[in-house]
Amino acid sequence: MILEGKVWRYGDNVDTDVIIPARYLNSAEPKELAEHCMEDIDPTFAGKVNAGDIIVAGRNFGCGSSREHAPVAIKASGVPCVIADSFARIFFRNAINIGLPLIELGAAVTEIDNGDNVKIDLSKGLVENITKNKYYKVQPLPGFIQEIANAGGLISYIKGDQV
């Protein structure tokens, strides 16, 4: 799968409380969550994000609560992938489980700026910064996790297991 989009750039330790504030957790509807996605770190995001845009952030993206509402809100905003230096573990797990691919790029994320255009080849593990003409190769996901991702998330994976 090839993805290409404009970058929304954020810093280190973007936590689940700013990705989707708890005051909106009285709903689990992806569309409603998307309306408030990133609201407490960037009030312009929900109104201006275009389908296909990509979030790029620093270290420990998604730290904090176990709310799956966080990756769900991002996915429902039309963002097909998040690139970060590193991810918090529950967020990582949740994103895989709901079918939001993540790319752990390490310190090289510092070379990607807000508004850059990036292109991602998920199966090959390639990231291209079109604006800056730079290329990166990342570690592919472990096989078992790729199987979950390929099945479209954990639930379809388990259902496949059953038959």
Place this chain on the structure above:
Amino acid sequence: MGMTMTEKIFARHAGLENVVPGQLIKCKVDLVLGNDITAPPAIKEFECIGRPVFDKDKIALVPDHFAPNKDIKSAEMAKRMREFAKKHNITNYFEVGRMGIEHVLLPEVGLVAPGELIIGADSHTCTYGAVGAFATGVGSTDMGAAMATGDTWFKVPSSIKVILNGKMPRWVGGKDIILTLIGMIGVDGARYQALEFAGDGVANLTMTDRLTIANMAIEAGAKNGIFPVDDVTLEYISPKVKRSYSPVRADDDAVYDRVITIELDKLTPVVALPHLPENVRPVNEVSETVIDQVVIGSCTNGRIEDLAQAAEIISGRSIHPGIRTIIIPGSQSVYMEAMAKGYIETFIKAGAVVSTPTCGPCLGGYMGILAAGERAVATTNRNFRGRMGHVDSEVYLAGPAVAAASAIMGRIAGPWEVSK
């Protein structure tokens, strides 16, 4: 090669002789937990799978975050969970009136025991490491899947050994230990790793201290925090847990990624400044900070010993006129014990409010939301931007002694400042 406590529990639950960090394994779970926010989406995923629950006795459902229901939408989520519990005959569904904050409640009613493996759709599920269990937070999809299959996948984490030596001085508690540790290693200092506590100082920690410390392992990014099982654990567990359980012990030649040593007698009460739990400072350095609200409660510090400490400081004094003080016992039994011991009367007489058990303000839900520019000292665990309300409000994390003293003084204060 020897194994850590976490590795031993994983090996046992995966049916393997041994496991090593990095290995992907499938484990049986002893308990699956969810709450009124995370269970409804989990139920939806569970229903997609189309199987019965794996074990009606091994699922715990606790409406605590927005319950008693704060609005119509949360009432509907609580209803969805209640109906599911009824339909599947879930033994451990705790209705309002019997519920408490999940991580205060579950250890109290004996649902977690040494050597067990627990997952919960709540990041502070790691609290149960205090009794020598492996416990970690997962998302709703994981919860839904595990309710159907009774197992889940893990990547075995490497472990960090945290050696606690000596004895804490007066006014230093579990909260100060864990905040100090997070201040040392940072909010991602233990990312994807297990924090295994050890050392002679562990014996000097009460179960409440250990629960507070394990609770905030996640604030260091850890997968879990785990304590050795000793006499203190067994004394706590035996009256509560009637099923058989078997504790694990780390091997002497277990391999740790790194070792951190904390001398408990050198510690002092600390506060974590906004907006990250790693911004830790001694109380003395920030005691000029004027505040608007104090919250004493949550899964971190909502137990009876926490309220006892607050009551000791507040007793016979008045809450500062500029402060709203909200005290939330973590469970119904904590509430009743606090009543029997006179703490509730102490709080109310001093000018605090006492709420029924709920997460409430801890996650900015209700019952004490902050306006723009307001500051709170809270015994909760997260001070992220907007966590307790307006995005321009601030949360200072502290233990119950500092929180109570701050309520009296109207600013961040050490308990020693409250005039005798």
